Amino acid sequence: MAEFFNMGGYGPYIWSSFLIAAVVMSGLALQSWFDLRKQKRLVAELEARATKSQT
Amino acid sequence: MSAFWALVQRDVRLATRVGGGGGMAVFFFLIVLSIVPFGIGPDLNLLTRIAPGMLWVALLLSALLTLDRLFQADQEDGTLDLLVMAPQPLELTVLAKAISHWLTTGLPLVVAAPLLGLMLNLPLDGMLPLMGAMLVGSPALSLLGAVGAALAVGVRRGGLLISLLVLPFYVPVLIFGVSASRAALVAVPGDLGGQSLLLLGAVSLASLVVGPVGGAAALRVAVK
Amino acid sequence: MTCRFVALGLHQTDMAWSIHTFANPTRFMRFSAIVLPYVWALAGAGIGIGLYLSFFVAPPDYQQGDSVRIMFVHVPAAWLSQFGYGIMVASSIMALIFRHPLADVAAKSAAPIGAVFTFLALVAGGLWGKPMWGTYWVWDARTTSTLVLLFIYLGYMALWVTIEDPNRxxxxxxxxxxxxxxxxxxxxxxxxxxxxxxxxxxxxRLDGPTIHSSLLWPLFVVAIGFTFFFLGVMMVRMRAEILRRRVRTLQMQQAAG
Incomplete structure (x- = not known):
């Protein structure tokens, strides 16, 4: 097990590159998803206000 | 065609009367270069080695400085709307603007370069290749810069944005320009010096197309 | 006077755009809602299987040892940095020539993802370079042109941020x-x-025929997973962008009426 994480001495380089990739990619995905949720909420709010002012 | 030269004349006259012409750009050029020895120490051998590169980097930066006024001033007083609606093709208008920019910044800097080269201990037999390369390469800076200036027209604090947009496109000019200027000073394999001058010319010719076409496309969007 | 004129002009183009909106982007919203789960599943499967293959199946390289595993991040990221710019250019042509209302949404959405993968390609390349070359950063041709590509991505994004009117x-x-x-x-x-x-x-040299085929297969699988991840994030961003423009039109309508 320790040997697997050591990766023949290259462990720190390998694990940090995969870790950075994982963090950056999930960060991008989450940021995009939060933005989508925010815009959905805004549209819902504005449309509700539009129908209210019409009635 | 007369409208074209009238525009060049107008812009050069405006730049010399209001903006101090090439004076300010040359002054900036001088200051940047005299900062260099403070940064790396006054070792003359080292200065000789980096002189062509530093001169080119300073040329790029000085050319950038004046770009934000290229279309912005005309946009603010409404002249740009007239220029876009004028019967003259917009591509030619952008070309005229780039030419006047080059006449008021590029050309003075090229003339001043050998003098500043002396301060960086550039040998005398390196002066002519340097001036030649700058003469061939500096129009590309104005032409590509015109695209950036047109893209950023109407943007508040567009000066910084123009630098961000334009600097990546200046990379080939810098690379070929420096290697053409260094050819007389450093032994380079084969005929790379002569070739890089030709390649620099090719980049300038390419930007003679890219600059006006891209700049005009950006202006049409900006003014609409 | 001129100011009012300009404001009126902007408003009119916005109205024209919103008529377009109901034709095409609505269809995209429906389509993407159906397709997205599958895209995410393919991305997850590709990355999951690829990771398994790259750590447990792929053998260490006979020259570079285990450090070659960094390639499974570096190469797909470098591929997507090119792919992203390709999408941006294709969409920009569509936007300029055909005025397709979705094209500029696509171009805007692809840019940050491409920039992120360009960044990842540089970081993974540096982490690979340290044990191989003894330095994190080399000014070699490919690293340098990747860096310039990152600058162009960032400039493109800066332009979107600084200009307020989305059509312009x-x-x-x-x-x-x-x-x-x-x-x-x-x-x-x-x-x-x-x-x-x-x-x-x-x-x-990092590339070329020196890569053994036992390393090539896992690489291929990871690259497919990453590509679907790119498409998934891009769709989410496009959905958000379409809604953002809808919010803008609604706000303008309510402010006017």
Missing amino acids: AARVAAVLALVGAVNLPIIRFSVDWWNTLHQPASVF
Whole structure:
């Protein structure tokens, strides 16, 4: 097990590159998803206000 | 065609009367270069080695400085709307603007370069290749810069944005320009010096197309 | 007087756009809602299986040992940095010539993802370079032109951020993307030239026929997973962007009426 994480001495380089990739990619995905949720909420709010002012 | 030269004349006259012409750009050029020895120490051998590169980097930066006024001033007083609606093709208008920019910044800097080269201990037999390369390469800076200036027209604090947009496109000019200027000073394999001058010319010719076409496309969007 | 005129003009183009909106982007919203779960599933499967293959199946390289595993991040990221710019250019052409209302949404959404993968390619390349070359950063031709590509991505994104009106920003950004597409080969050529001038030959090469096929398969699977991840994030961003413009039109309508 320790040997697997050591990766023949290259462990720190390998694990940090995969870790950075994982963090950056999930960060991008989450940021995009939060933005989508925010815009959905805004549209819902504005449309509700539009129908209210019409009635 | 007369409208074209009238525009060049107008812009050069405006730049010399209001903006101090090439004076300010040359002054900036001088200051940047005299900062260099403070940064790396006054070792003359080292200065000789980096002189062509530093001169080119300073040329790029000085050319950038004046770009934000290229279309912005005309946009603010409404002249740009007239220029876009004028019967003259917009591509030619952008070309005229780039030419006047080059006449008021590029050309003075090229003339001043050998003098500043002396301060960086550039040998005398390196002066002519340097001036030649700058003469061939500096129009590309104005032409590509015109695209950036047109893209950023109407943007508040567009000066910084123009630098961000334009600097990546200046990379080939810098690379070929420096290697053409260094050819007389450093032994380079084969005929790379002569070739890089030709390649620099090719980049300038390419930007003679890219600059006006891209700049005009950006202006049409900006003014609409 | 001129100010009011300009404001009126902006308003009118916005109205024209919103008529377009109901034709095409609505269909995209429906389509993407159906497709997205599958795209995410393919991305997850590709990345999951690829990770398993790259750590447990792929053998260490006979020269580089286990450090070759960094390739499974580096190469797919580098591929997507090119793919992203390709999408941006294709969308920009569609936006400028056909005025397709979705095209500029696509171009805007692809840029940050492409920039992120360009960044990842540089970081993973550096982490691979340290044990191989003894330094995190080398000014070799490929690293340098990837860095310039990152700058062009960032400039493109900066342009979108600074121009307020989305219609104008879309067309200005499209012009920049196309000027970039014309210039990128020139930049790449000049950087290659610069590299041979300063560093004649004997540069350690990362690519080419030296990659053994037992490493190539896992690489391929990870690359497919990453590509679907790219498409998934891009769709989410496009959905958000379409809604953002809808919010803008609604706000303007309510402010006016």
